[in-house]
Amino acid sequence: MPFGLSDRVKSIPPSPTLSIDAKTKELVAQGIDIINLSVGEPDFGTPEPACQEGITAIQEGFTKYTAVAGINNLRKAIAKTLKEEDGVEYEMDDIIVSNGAKHSLFNVFMAVCNPGDEVILPAPYWVSYPEMIRLAGATPVIIETDESTGFKITPELLKNAITSKTKALLLNSPSNPTGAVYTPEELQALAKVIEQHDFYVISDEIYGKLVYDVRQVSIASLSEAMKQRTLLVNGFSKAFAMTGWRLGYVAGDRAVIKAMTTFQSQSTSNPSSISQRAGVKALECFDPQVVEVFRRRRDYILKRIEAMPYIQCIVPNGAFYVFPNVSGVFGKTYQDVTIDSASTFATLLLEKANIALVPGEGFGAPNNIRISYAVSDEDLTKAMDRLETFLQEVK
Ligand SMILES: Cc1ncc(COP(=O)(O)O)c(C=O)c1O
Structure with a gap:
């Protein structure tokens, strides 16, 4: 880069999801079975x-x-x-x-x-x-x-x-x-x-x-x-x-x-x-079934989270995300690592529980994490099992 960059592009911070994304790819490349709940796109095909x-x-x-x-x-x-x-x-x-x-x-x-x-x-x-x-x-x-x-x-x-x-x-x-x-x-x-x-x-x-x-x-x-x-x-x-x-x-x-x-x-x-x-x-072929599938998954995830310690989630009425508050884990530890932020929590979840999700800091919400349910029922069930086991080990 011998001739420099514009101030405009230099002022743009890297995407906050990037580091989790890079780590996810690294772990997947190592053959680790990561469940990716950070996705922002539907898991079904174009009509x-x-x-x-x-x-x-x-x-x-x-x-x-x-x-x-x-x-x-x-x-x-x-x-x-x-x-x-x-x-x-x-x-x-x-x-x-x-x-x-x-x-x-x-x-x-x-x-x-x-x-x-x-x-x-x-x-x-x-x-x-x-x-x-x-x-x-x-x-x-x-x-x-x-x-x-x-x-x-x-x-x-x-x-x-x-x-x-x-x-x-x-x-x-x-x-x-x-x-x-x-x-x-x-x-x-x-x-x-x-x-x-x-x-x-x-x-x-x-x-x-x-x-x-x-x-x-x-x-x-x-x-x-x-x-x-x-x-x-x-x-x-x-x-x-x-x-x-x-x-x-x-x-x-x-x-x-x-x-x-x-x-x-x-x-x-x-x-x-x-x-x-x-x-x-x-535009002529929106499939209302899609809404039913997402609703079922949303309800499932909310039910599972309700039974977990430290995290709380209000009911979202749209899109395909839930946005639980995880501030209850701040100051607690997982295997001697202190969870001091949503980012630390997300990094630990990725490395120890093999679930990728997006910490809230980049959304201007440092107490929350974003979980996408645009993934298969099977993956969602596995991911919730992993999250629950992880939280049970938080002290
Ligand atoms: C709120 C919101 N607006 C706009 C977009 C952009 O969507 P696209 O450029 O794929 O049409 C997204 C994609 O994630 C979004 O979440």
């Missing part, structure tokens, strides 16, 4: 009709550049879905498709943030938000939450975080990592505060189809005023198990979508033409 449509697209030679914001058919199909499932009306030109929701979010921050702007970010948060906000030159303003409010912000907490520099509020419901889902009433209460101010709501609804016992409501659907200020982000990775296809989208104010399209035109151009064709089909 067959979507795969077939991708194959057909290739066979038909649909393999060239498309319109930067995505093909008309896909943007129309997304508008139809948002109308029928979320009750929000958009036209094709209010929608831009990108290379995954992560790319969509990055484009949003780049399109709306200036240096000095503040973006309100409730913690626990998905690890990429703070870094994306900083890359766009803005400052994340963190609102801490914990189990006492179900990991959700209240109107009071929101009011206290708003300043003259607030450019946006980031909402992620259902949440990664907590699985928390805002009720319609909670969203209404937040909207009442938001509508008195001039800032965007960036609503990441990528886990929206994966909800249990509750209804998913988009904050954009609450009123015309909320629709106008909401940039609704969603994607195909989680609901349709299409993580590798890289397809996400934003719906919102047409001027913002146009600016994002210009930005995308000078950076990545259109998302894969093949993925776009598959995406049109995928």
Whole structure:
């Protein structure tokens, strides 16, 4: 690296999940049977009709550049879905498709943030938000939450975080990592505060189809005023198990979508033409069975954790994560090693119990760990057995 790196990239910290990930790979390479509960993708396959449509697209030679914001058919199909499932009306030109929701979010921050702007970010948060906000030159303003409010912000907490520099509020419901889902009433209460101010709501609804016992409501659907200020982000990775296809989208104010399209035109151009064709089909074939499988696993894991010492978990109503509080083990020891943090706990679990999971520090939640249940029932059972045995040996 003889000529140096930009200050921009030097300021990005390595992913907090990286060290656990590297250690996991090292142990797996040594032939150790690790159960990986750190995964952020469904363990089932992309729906067959979507795969077939991708194959057909290739066979038909649909393999060239498309319109930067995505093909008309896909943007129309997304508008139809948002109308029928979320009750929000958009036209094709209010929608831009990108290379995954992560790319969509990055484009949003780049399109709306200036240096000095503040973006309100409730913690626990998905690890990429703070870094994306900083890359766009803005400052994340963190609102801490914990189990006492179900990991959700209240109107009071929101009011206290708003300043003259607030450019946006980031909402992620259902949440990664907590699985928390805002009720319609909670969203209404937040909207009442938001509508008195001039800032965007960036609503990441990528886990929206994966909800249990509750209804998913988009904050954009609450009123015309909320629709106008909401940039609704969603994607195909989680609901349709299409993580590798890289397809996400934003719906919102047409001027913002146009600016994002210009930005995308000078950076990545259109998302894969093949993925776009598959995406049109995928929207027609969501399998509700998936929700039942995840619900069953969630209930299983919660029941097992309830019977374990030191750790406590509130019931998450969405996504495929549970986010137990492990502060009960802090200060205790396992085979003479003092457990002083969620990271130490996760490292010990990996090395001694052979379970990989993500410690909460990177999510802005140092008392918790994230367990993904997007793994087979068999692995989940084995992992819970291992966790229980480990905790019984904590002194
Ligand atoms: C909350 C949240 N938003 C966005 C994404 C990005 O998903 P993708 O870029 O695969 O569409 C993820 C992926 O883990 C996520 O958890």
